[in-house]
Amino acid sequence: xxxxxxxxxxxxxxxxxxxxxxxxxxxxxxxxxxxxxxxxxxxxxxxxxxxxxxxxxxxxxxxxxxxxxxxxxxxxxxxxxxxxxxxx
Numbered sequence: 149x150x151x152x153x154x155x156x157x158x159x160x161x162x163x164x165x166x167x168x169x170x171x172x173x174x175x176x177x178x179x180x181x182x183x184x185x186x187x188x189x190x191x192x193x194x195x196x197x198x199x200x201x202x203x204x205x206x207x208x209x210x211x212x213x214x215x216x217x218x219x220x221x222x223x224x225x226x227x228x229x230x231x232x233x234x235x236x
Contacts, residue, residue, distance in 0.1 A: 155208045156190060162216040165209035165223055173207040179226050180211065185219050187211045 155163035164187075167173040173189055180187045190208045211219040 155206075155210075158190075158210060160213050161188070161210040162213050162219075163208050164211050164216060164219045167207045167209070170207050173209050176209055176223060176226060180209075180219055180222060183218075183222055185211060185215050185222065187215075187219070 155166060165173060165176050167176075170189075170191060173191075177187050177189055188210050190210060192206045192208075
C-alpha cells in the first residue's frame with residue numbers, strides 16, 4: 149500500500165514540486181528542461197479510476213540532488229501557463 153501523501157525518498161534525487169495534475173508538473177518539467185536542469189516525474193495517479201485527489205492523485209517532480217537549489221529558485225519564479233491561453 150501507499151504510505152501517506154508524502155513524496156517517495158529516492159536516493160540522490162530531491163522532490164522539488166508536488167502537484168495535483170500532470171499538466172502542472174509536466175509544464176514545470178519543461179521549464180526546467182529549458183534551463184538545462186534534468187528532472188523526472190513520479191505520478192501516483194491511478195489512471196484506471198481517474199483519481200485526482202489524495203495520495204492516489206499526486207504527481208511529483210524530482211531533480212538530482214546537485215540541482216535542487218537551482219531548481220527551487222527557478223520554480224519560485226515559474227508561472228504555470230493557463231490552459232487554452234494562446235497569447236504570444
